[in-house]
Amino acid sequence: MQTIxxxxxxxxxxxxxxxxxxxxxxxxxxxxxxxxxxxxPGETMRFCNDHDPLPLLGQLQQRYGEKVTITYQQREPGAIVIDFARVG
Structure with missing residues (x-):
């Protein structure tokens, strides 16, 4: 069973x-x-979108580096959920 x-x-x-x-x-x-x-620091933004935002992820890595972690919670066509967590 899939978790949504x-x-x-x-x-x-x-x-x-x-x-x-x-x-x-x-x-x-x-x-x-x-x-x-x-x-x-310690807070997380749960991002929902209808497509995988690969260009955005590159921009986030350039802008925030290690200050923001990126963790996919769901990665299916039309249903993308990513946690962006602020670190220290």
Missing amino acids: HVCNHTTPEAIYPFDARGIAKRFRHAAIFGALDALM
Whole structure:
């Protein structure tokens, strides 16, 4: 059985949902950078999208380096869920 992660609530573990599907494509990267900049160390943004954002991941690695970890929670066509965790 497959586990499907849902992006519609805040959890007590400091995981904050970010559903990119509802943001106009031209604003998405700026909104994502702003959300990651707002995270405190130890907090996680759970990112949901309809496609695998490989160019964005490269930009995030360049901008944040080791300050943000990237962990796929779900990686299926049309259903991508990635946790971006702020480190120290």
